[in-house]
Amino acid sequence: MPTLSLKNVRKSFGGNEVLRGIDLDITTGQMICLIGASGSGKSTLLRCLNLLEPIDDGTITLDGTDISEPGFDPQPVRQRIGMVFQSYNLFPHMTAMDNAMLAPRRIHGHNRAALEPRIAELFTRFGLGDRMQHYPDQLSGGQQQRVAIVRALAMRPEIMLFDEITSALDPELVGEVLDVLRQLRAEGMTMVLATHEMGFARELADTVCFLDQGRILESGPPSQVFGAPQETRTRAFLSRVL
Amino acid sequence: MPTRRQIFETRQRRRANLIAAGSTLAVVLAIVVFVPMAPGWDRVQRSFFNGEVFAKTFPGLLEAFLLDIAIFAWCAPLIAALGLAVAIARDLRTPALYPVKLAAILYTDIFRGLPVILVIYLIGFGIPGLGLPRPWNSPYIWGSLALVLVYSAYVAEVIRSGIESIHESQRAAALSLGLSPSDAMRFVILPQAIRRVVPANMNLFIALQKDVALLSFIGPVEIFRQAGVYKSLLANFTPYVGAALIFLAITIPATRYADHLMNRQRKARS
Numbered sequence: 435m436p437t438l439s440l441k442n443v444r445k446s447f448g449g450n451e452v453l454r455g456i457d458l459d460i461t462t463g464q465m466i467c468l469i470g471a472s473g474s475g476k477s478t479l480l481r482c483l484n485l486l487e488p489i490d491d492g493t494i495t496l497d498g499t500d501i502s503e504p505g506f507d508p509q510p511v512r513q514r515i516g517m518v519f520q521s522y523n524l525f526p527h528m529t530a531m532d533n534a535m536l537a538p539r540r541i542h543g544h545n546r547a548a549l550e551p552r553i554a555e556l557f558t559r560f561g562l563g564d565r566m567q568h569y570p571d572q573l574s575g576g577q578q579q580r581v582a583i584v585r586a587l588a589m590r591p592e593i594m595l596f597d598e599i600t601s602a603l604d605p606e607l608v609g610e611v612l613d614v615l616r617q618l619r620a621e622g623m624t625m626v627l628a629t630h631e632m633g634f635a636r637e638l639a640d641t642v643c644f645l646d647q648g649r650i651l652e653s654g655p656p657s658q659v660f661g662a663p664q665e666t667r668t669r670a671f672l673s674r675v676l
Numbered sequence: 677m678p679t680r681r682q683i684f685e686t687r688q689r690r691r692a693n694l695i696a697a698g699s700t701l702a703v704v705l706a707i708v709v710f711v712p713m714a715p716g717w718d719r720v721q722r723s724f725f726n727g728e729v730f731a732k733t734f735p736g737l738l739e740a741f742l743l744d745i746a747i748f749a750w751c752a753p754l755i756a757a758l759g760l761a762v763a764i765a766r767d768l769r770t771p772a773l774y775p776v777k778l779a780a781i782l783y784t785d786i787f788r789g790l791p792v793i794l795v796i797y798l799i800g801f802g803i804p805g806l807g808l809p810r811p812w813n814s815p816y817i818w819g820s821l822a823l824v825l826v827y828s829a830y831v832a833e834v835i836r837s838g839i840e841s842i843h844e845s846q847r848a849a850a851l852s853l854g855l856s857p858s859d860a861m862r863f864v865i866l867p868q869a870i871r872r873v874v875p876a877n878m879n880l881f882i883a884l885q886k887d888v889a890l891l892s893f894i895g896p897v898e899i900f901r902q903a904g905v906y907k908s909l910l911a912n913f914t915p916y917v918g919a920a921l922i923f924l925a926i927t928i929p930a931t932r933y934a935d936h937l938m939n940r941q942r943k944a945r946s
Contacts, residue, residue, distance in 0.1 A: 484852050513854030523849035527867050536863055537853035582849075589853055 437462050437624060438483065438593065442492035443502075445478055452478045454648035455492070460593070460626060465619055467635035467656075468628045470645035471671060476628035477520075479645070480595045483626065484517045513541060516586030520598040522578045524570040530557070530581045531566040534588040541589070556584045560614050576607030583614055594618065596627040632675055636660050644668045722912075729914040733906045737918050740902035744888045747820055747898070751888075752881060754824045759831025760870075766836055769857070780832070787829035793890050796822040800894035815895035823891070827884050834876045838869035875941060878934035882927050889923075899923075 438460040445453040452475050460466055468476040481487045483494065485501065485508035494502040501511050525533050534553045538544050557566045560580050570578055579599055586594060596615070600608045612634050618625065619638050629635055635642055636656045643653040644665070652659060652668045660676075663669045678686070711717060765773075765780035787795065799822040804813040811817070842865050850860035892901035899919045906915035 481848075486848055486852060508851075509854050509856060512852055517852040519845065519849060519852075521845060523845045525846065525849070525864050525868075527871065536850075537855055540856075540859050540863070541854055586853065 437497060439495045440483075440492065441495075443479075443482060443489050443494060444491040445475075445482060445487060445489050452648050453482070453489070456648075456650055458643065458650065458653075460624065462592075462624050463622045464640045465625045465638055466627070466641045466643065467639040468626065468643050468645055469630070469632065469635060469659075469671075474645040475648040476645055477597050480517065480597045480626065480628055484515055484595055485511055486517075513537075513589055514591055515593045515595060516589060516591035517595040518579070518582050518586055518597065518599050520601050522570070522575075522582045522602075524578055524582055524585070526570050529567050529569055530562065530573070530584075533570070533581060534585045537585075537589050553584070553588055556587055557581075560584060560617070561610070574607060575603045576610045579603065579611050580614055583611075583618075593624045593626070596625065596629070598628050598630065600629070600631060630675065632660070632672075644671065646671070724913045724917055726912055726914040729906075729910055729912045730918055733903075733910070733915045734918050736906065737899055737902055737915060737922060740897060740899040741919075741922050743896060743898040744885070747816070747823075747888045747891065747896070748885050751820050751823050751827070751884065755827045755831055755881075755884070756877075758824060758828035759835060762828060762832035763835035763839065764861070764866075766832065767839060767861070784829045784832055787826050788833065790826070792823070792826050792887050793893065795826050796890055796894060798822075799825070800891070815891070819891040819894050819896065823884065823887060827880060827887075830880050831877055834873050834880065835869065837876075838873035839865060841872060842868050872941070875934050875938035878930065878937065882930045882934065885926060885930075886923060 438458075440456050440458040443453055443456040444451070456475075456479060458466070468479065470476055478487060482489050482502075485506075488504065489502050492502070493500050496511060496514070500506070501508075524530075525536070528536065531550070531553065534556070535546065535549055538549055538553075539546065554563070554566060557563055560583065562577060562580055562584065565573060565577055565581070570581070573581065582599075600611050603611065608631070612631065615625070615627070615634070616638065627635070627639075639656050641653055642656045642659040643650045644659060644663075644667075645651070646667050652663060652665045659668065660672065663672060712721075714720075762780045762783060765776050766784070768774070768777045768780075796819055800815055800819045803818045803821075804815065807813075846864055846868070847860055850864040851857070855863070889898060889900040892898055892904070897905070899922060903915040903919040907913055
């Protein structure tokens, strides 16, 4: 049974229809890459999955529960689904450690001392062992983005959403962030990525979805979508970015 | 060996300093020479800048100023607390709490729209007029309340502008972790917002320090009132000049400090 399942998901901003009927199943342990031009709806789709944007029509179910029902309490869902943003969105007035500890402390009521070893272990695992007491503005972009990933992981989510998390980084810093994703992939984390890193998607994704004007125009294993795209628009997009 | 550019800039700078010094000197000279030539200067000097009166009244004025400081000291924390509460109330989104939000909006609209002196009169004379027993008929309490009500409205608006200046993505990040909206406000948005509006609020508190003098109209013998007493006693206005100097000794450093904070913040953000 799929963990997350989207049926005919639609979303408009004003008169602008951004998602026009998305169907997608995300099973445990899978990694799904959303590719497509800017404005094709990738980010909006991720924000809808995390219930940051209410959808207009269709359903999103998590383990069989309809979480897209209007009035559904989004908090427990968001605790199970972590999200990382393009612009990091770290809390600038807190150290990296405090950024990561805020949610577990408030939501699970853990105290600092009990939590610290586990979070410190996460930082160390992603090469940030000596950066835990730094403030965001003392860190490089790549380090900030890795802190943001640790912050999301600190809630022990079952699914992770990544919204173009390397797009704001200098090219030489992209690698260190992609390495973190590789590590998570190896650990079997369920992941959905909106990405422009085609090489990365080709290497690691189970399924690649090509979004075009709010629809999933084509999806399948990377070998198929990248190797033998069926749709003209997919071919046109890939020839522009590859 | 200085470069051509450095030599040029040094010369330019020297020229600019020379001109500035020259024109300042000219203005000061004009004041020193021409003002005493005015027909009433002797009278003005005697009644406003009388050294003898100044020396005699200054200690008394300083003592009276302690009351200004005391009133400021108990009003300021109340204003900070009430201002914050009103700012949060204005941002409430729960339908059941709409009356609270509405009250907060009405409150800020009313108290920002009235002259301070009018509020002091209405509350300072109105409430003791109810014939309350001591100490509840004290002008200190009701005068202070008037200041607290007016200034909290301003502080609330400043804090609210700070809240609105925090980018929506901070809220989204907090919510995406599963935090409740109130936790997102308390731990993520408010701490950043309040830091951002510290300089603006400092300017309000400097204004408060000056407006404490308005309480003299309903009774308390603080520095302005004390200066008035000396004026009547000695038939001389010099005590007012003394009071002005005491105010400036507090407000100028405080204003400079607020400007310094504001500049530092502007630099940090650019």
